[in-house]
Amino acid sequence: MIRIIRKNGDLATIARTFSCGLAIIFMFGASNTMAQRTQPAIKLSSKQQLKKATEDMNGMKAVLNNAFNMLKDARKKQDIQELNCINEALSAIKGLMRLSEQNFVMLQEAVARNDRRTAEHEFVKISIAHNKINDLDGRVRSCGGPSSGGTIDGRPRIELLKDSDLPEEDPAEGLQIIHVNVERPPSASPFF
Secondary structure, eight states, X not given: OOOOOOSSOOHHHHHHHHHHHHHHHHHHHHHHHHHHHHSXXXXXXXXXXXXXXXXXXXXXXXXXXXXXXXXXXXXXXXXXXXXXXXXXXXXXXXXXXXXXXXXXXXXXXXXXXXXXXXXXXXXXXXXXXXXXXXXXXXXXXXXXXXXXGGEETTEEOOOOOOOTTSOSSOTTTTOOOOOOOOSOOOOSOTTO
């Protein structure tokens, strides 16, 4: 704790002054960030937002269909671990799709009413869902482990790459079991 000692002021007055100063700084900082939030963050028109949201929705539906196809393949292979991994990601994708479809309807209504603020809000929600679904698509694709291109009959294919400056012979080849003398060595000092 820092103690401030002044001749003509007590500690409580100094603490109040310091607290008021901090409060003023935080209020100006908060009002500045609130002023920044009121400015439009998206430079697209409402029609462009609707077009981009439509493209995002189509992309999300393609990811959903791809996940269902991978789930069907995992069921055919009877790979429980892959099946559980895909199901986990697929349930998140379906939930995000359901929310995105509702947000898309609200975006269309906001564009029809010419309500720019609501349209931007719904567009941002759809864009965030699109990004999250793309992340989940990567997770679904990695559920099967390494791709089958690196395996032969289910076993991993190993390629051995060696530098040309490494020796060809086995370095442990010349080593033999050496008999070690375990007797006590002679005394090095004549005083013992």
